[in-house]
Amino acid sequence: xxxxxxxxxxxxxxxxxxxxxxxxxxxxxxxxxxxxxxxxxxxxxxxxxxxxxxxxxxxxxxxxxxxxxxxxxxxxxxxxxxxxxxxxxxxxxxxxxxxxxxxxxxxxxxxxxxxxxxxxxxxxxxxxxxxxxxxxxxxxxxxxxxxxxxxxxxxxxxxxxxxxxxxxxxxxxxxxxxxxxxxxxxxxxxxxxxxxxxxxxxxxxxxxxxxxxxxx
Amino acid sequence: xxxxxxxxxxxxxxxxxxxxxxxxxxxxxxxxxxxxxxxxxxxxxxxxxxxxxxxxxxxxxxxxxxxxxxxxxxxxxxxxxxxxxxxxxxxxxxxxxxxxxxxxxxxxxxxxxxxxxxxxxxxxxxxxxxxxxxxxxxxxxxxxxxxxxxxxxxxxxxxxxxxxxxxxxxxxxxxxxxxxxxxxxxxxxxxxxxxxxxxxxxxxxxxxxxxxxxxxxxxxxxxxxxxxxxxxxxxxxxxxxxxxxxxxxxxxxxxxxxxxxxxxxxxxxxxxxxxxxxxxxxxxxxxxxxxxxxxxxxxxxxxxxxxxxxxxxxxxxxxxxxxxxx
Numbered sequence: 001x002x003x004x005x006x007x008x009x010x011x012x013x014x015x016x017x018x019x020x021x022x023x024x025x026x027x028x029x030x031x032x033x034x035x036x037x038x039x040x041x042x043x044x045x046x047x048x049x050x051x052x053x054x055x056x057x058x059x060x061x062x063x064x065x066x067x068x069x070x071x072x073x074x075x076x077x078x079x080x081x082x083x084x085x086x087x088x089x090x091x092x093x094x095x096x097x098x099x100x101x102x103x104x105x106x107x108x109x110x111x112x113x114x115x116x117x118x119x120x121x122x123x124x125x126x127x128x129x130x131x132x133x134x135x136x137x138x139x140x141x142x143x144x145x146x147x148x149x150x151x152x153x154x155x156x157x158x159x160x161x162x163x164x165x166x167x168x169x170x171x172x173x174x175x176x177x178x179x180x181x182x183x184x185x186x187x188x189x190x191x192x193x194x195x196x197x198x199x200x201x202x203x204x205x206x207x208x209x210x211x212x213x214x215x216x
Numbered sequence: 217x218x219x220x221x222x223x224x225x226x227x228x229x230x231x232x233x234x235x236x237x238x239x240x241x242x243x244x245x246x247x248x249x250x251x252x253x254x255x256x257x258x259x260x261x262x263x264x265x266x267x268x269x270x271x272x273x274x275x276x277x278x279x280x281x282x283x284x285x286x287x288x289x290x291x292x293x294x295x296x297x298x299x300x301x302x303x304x305x306x307x308x309x310x311x312x313x314x315x316x317x318x319x320x321x322x323x324x325x326x327x328x329x330x331x332x333x334x335x336x337x338x339x340x341x342x343x344x345x346x347x348x349x350x351x352x353x354x355x356x357x358x359x360x361x362x363x364x365x366x367x368x369x370x371x372x373x374x375x376x377x378x379x380x381x382x383x384x385x386x387x388x389x390x391x392x393x394x395x396x397x398x399x400x401x402x403x404x405x406x407x408x409x410x411x412x413x414x415x416x417x418x419x420x421x422x423x424x425x426x427x428x429x430x431x432x433x434x435x436x437x438x439x440x441x442x443x444x445x446x447x448x449x450x451x452x453x454x455x456x457x458x459x460x461x462x463x464x465x466x467x468x469x470x471x472x473x474x475x476x477x478x479x480x481x482x483x484x485x486x487x488x489x490x491x492x493x494x495x496x497x498x499x500x501x502x503x504x505x506x507x508x509x510x511x512x513x514x515x516x517x518x519x520x521x522x523x524x525x526x527x528x529x530x531x532x533x534x535x536x537x538x539x540x541x542x
Contacts, residue, residue, distance in 0.1 A: 065221070089315075089317070102320060104247070104317045108246055114224075172311075
């Protein structure tokens with residue numbers, strides 16, 4: 001288990017470092033048009049300054065207003081843990097926490113979040129200590145190809161917060177109940193915005209069930 | 217996505233005034249608008265961000281109802297203790313819609329103003345009278361399984377996809393707005409959405425620049441509240457048919473009933489005659505069928521969606537059976 005944890009950590013850090021280097025090159029060296037499929041005539045938009053608090057760090061970016069929060073994270077900050085699956089809010093791979101609440105980062109513009117606080121998968125662990133959900137996903141093998149995993153984990157983190165705050169779901173029998181019990185049926189319903197094409201759902205539910213019992 | 221300028225509105229009046237400029241769209245949650253902008257179904261030249269306007273409160277009204285600000289998130293509205301206790305049909309309808317991530321962003325006003333999920337409206341290579349007036353309707357002779365069976369026209373058979381609006385229709389909600397001159401008005405939700413008729417591109421009663429500021433709910437009527445949604449998968453799918461019902465019944469007799477339907481038309485569907493037939497009737501299959509006949513009077517399928525007519529009838533019967541169970 002300890003070895004597994006370390007391996008995951010090292011891999012993530014390696015990816016992050018190389019990602020940062022690539023992004024720096026892109027930001028300074030590549031013509032802007034190469035980053036986008038937009039026609040040139042549509043590029044004449046003045047950049048807008050945006051301050052984002054991401055994983056506790058302040059970042060000032062100058063962005064085309066069209067830049068989604070997901071693209072700001074991935075293309076401008078090299079935080080590639082948040083994935084682009086469908087880019088239309090249907091798959092949940094891009095899920096991040098905005099002021100603690102889970103959202104699809106592909107369906108919102110970065111400029112709309114000036115001054116707000118965003119937590120991505122890169123910000124969930126406490127230094128070398130994995131977030132309980134990350135540890136539980138490893139323990140229960142909650143990933144197969146892994147592409148949806150960061151979205152699943154961020155979504156589950158938001159979901160557990162909602163559940164602890166007493167929010168109901170569509171399958172909650174009594175809506176007036178102050179704190180509905182987090183059964184497997186509740187977990188499945190509450191996680192329906194995260195699609196896993198490998199269908200690792202039983203293990204994802206098991207991981208979340210375990211993490212739900214772990215205080216954070 | 218086409219280029220646009222972005223402006224954050226500081227006051228409601230300024231937002232409405234800025235939006236008089238052609239090509240302007242308000243953006244709140246953005247979950248539907250940005251989706252459509254990526255596909256270039258929507259190509260606004262200016263976005264006015266209304267997220268920081270003080271429209272995010274749910275307040276008690278003096279008559280015992282609720283006033284829901286236009287930018288209250290769907291998740292917050294569904295979880296509000298007053299809504300859960302007194303307007304369960306609304307809470308359940310909201311929770312049946314979209315995913316938790318989307319509900320954390322989507323707003324009350326935006327939910328009302330969301331566009332149809334008609335495949336051909338979304339596909340800019342296909343004719344669509346709603347997206348491009350006069351170009352034709354590819355759904356009429358195409359795949360129309362999700363389309364409307366009531367209130368259609370020869371130009372458009374799209375449905376309104378909202379669950380929330382269906383519950384609000386059963387609750388007799390009012391939509392409050394402010395226009396570019398700063399004048400407020402209140403529009404009954406029954407009148408807010410339009411039939412396609414000759415102008416399917418005009419979907420609501422809103423004028424250019426007019427901004428939805430709130431939705432008000434009168435005090436809840438007596439009775440059991442149910443929202444039942446029938447769809448292709450158990451979660452995270454649009455309704456093929458949905459029913460919002462508020463039924464007051466005792467001892468096998470119905471005192472009053474309110475019934476609103478989703479998935480059938482360009483707006484939440486509600487028929488007064490159906491409710492009149494149920495008032496005072498005994499809670500039995502004959503009465504339920506009579507109500508269904510009134511609701512579905514004039515309904516017609518377009519091929520793939522023929523099933524919606526019997527599905528609506530059976531869903532109504534199931535809901536009324538549940539609501540009148542002793």
